[in-house]
Amino acid sequence: MSHSTTEEERHMLRKIGSRKVSFLVLLGIVAATLVFAACGSDPTATQRPADTAVPPTATTAPGTTMAPPANTAVPPTPVGGQAFADLVAAAKAEVEANKTVIIRGGGYKESTLSRLEVDFRNEFDIDMNLEDDPKTFQEVPTVYIAECQAGIKNLPILWYNSAGTAAPVFDKGCGRDDIDWKGLFSEKWPLIGEIVDLQPYPALRNGALIYLSRMNVIAYNTDFIDPADSPKSIEDLTDPKYKGRVGTHGIGFMPSFLQAVWSQDQAIDYAKRLKANEPIFGSGSPALAGMVASGEVWATVINHSFADRAIAAGAPVNWNIPSDGLVIYHDNLNLPKNASHPNLAVLLTAYIAMEGVGGAIGDGEGWSRVMPSDGRGTLGAKLDEAGLDASKMVDGGTIENATAERAFRGTIADIYKG
Structure with a gap:
């Protein structure tokens, strides 16, 4: 299938574009990589060249698929109190080690993913190749649970579901529970606290974020x-x-x-x-x-x-x-344990929720976000017109x-x- 000039240029830039990284920063990343690889990497993982895309087709468990090959240069995942700048640096190091980043259940158009890549790169100077696993959002929770219970590593970094559908993954201990959304992002995105507080299921508050x-x-x-x-x-x-x-x-x-x-x-x-x-x-x-x-x-x-x-x-x-x-539904970006890019997952999730829905995803897919003080898209406008907000509706x-x-x-x- 032929691509537009824009798509061809984008893929060419991926192959020939290089990062201007200072020598000292590069030494630091290499040192961190060696320490982590020696102490905590998955011994069964297979390193691959950073920009060699591998589609998610390798069988990992009944009914599941393997995400990107192991990212042996992944720094430790930030926990509560980690500085925002440190999170960005850690996410950048993960992508430099493995550019292929897989998400699940979105069903986004290629043009939406392309713009999301560009917008994210412009914001954080992180040049990833974003791919969407074709599994439907209904399939994804069952697949993640099977992968988690089988001990599979390097999974797709996030998936899309309502709280009610995603909850079983977290109930079985297969979802992240260590992310301090407000502590990491309140300075950059003050409204993120409202999204966290809207979460109807407490078990998801430190591992998922409402995005639409x-x-x-x-x-x-x-x-x-x-x-x-x-x-x-x-x-x-x-x-x-x-x-x-x-x-x-x-x-x-x-x-x-x-x-x-x-x-x-x-x-x-x-x-x-x-x-x-x-x-x-x-x-x-x-x-x-x-x-x-x-x-x-x-x-x-x-x-x-x-x-x-x-x-x-x-x-x-x-x-x-x-x-x-x-009846309103709040859909989540949910983060599993054992993701291929754990720091990038946190940063990308917050970015999509706070910027992507009003930009690449909102424009490309037609989604809207509704919060008490921030309505976006036609749904937000019609709710304002009717004198309604999320607090006046039943959460389905x-x-x-x-x-x-x-x-x-x-x-x-x-x-x-x-």
Whole structure:
């Protein structure tokens, strides 16, 4: 597959670009490397040239894949109280020893990863080759647990999940628990404390960081529905005027997620009435967004980010925050133990949460971040317009809500099949 000129230039710069490192700093890194390699490196690790990319295909455990080869020049991981400058220096040393950095579960476009590399390099003078393991975010926790329990080292440095989905990794002792986010980053990014405090699951506070927020909204096609008369509540979708024109998730996600704000009896009653309105079933938010954009369905409930992508592509789509379903999800960047670049993982995670969502990832993928004092993207703007913020919504990503929602999906799906 051919690349644009920008992509070709970027890859060429990776191969021919060199770092201007002072002789004294280089001596220090070499000395630290020798000490660490002698005292604490993985004896089974295989060193490789710094800029030789190795895709994550080597089998490590049933259903798992190996991350980059061992990084024998990794300095000790900073703990609470470590200076920010020391963290940056340690991250830079890790990348100089092994430029290939793998993350999991993001599903980002190549253009998004490319811009994230450039932005991160411009900020910290760290030139990494960022790759995305193709595993889905649903698969990743199980894979990390298997790798952790098998004692596998040098894993992909971070993954993406809600607290409810990521929690089992931490509960089994396979997630980081030693990161002082506020101590390391409050001076550079004062708002990071608010992200830490939003974390709904205490066990994740020293090993994960919220990086985006999402909400299920009512998306509709403006060719068929006048914005002034558009559905403002999830209940509105049962109106007979939308019969045969409403889309919904066939797996029962809608309205199973509403158990966080409704009783399960209410959600079951709603599912029966929606079924009577002859909905058209889709396989998830991306598919349903396409169905709304094409006019196959007139309205549906989907992740707001996919509605925004349809709008950005020029589709006749708009959306409303449902007045009866204020459920928000905070997704995390989660850090496993035994990562290939442990210091870089901490720095990159904080950077994505504080800068990337408003830059490379926000622009490339359409994600938004919502915090009490910092709304970004269209979700933040619409929440402000409605006089809402994260403190006024139910968090669907807590352990309790996520567990109950997944268990409840089957009940709703059975109603749709009946």
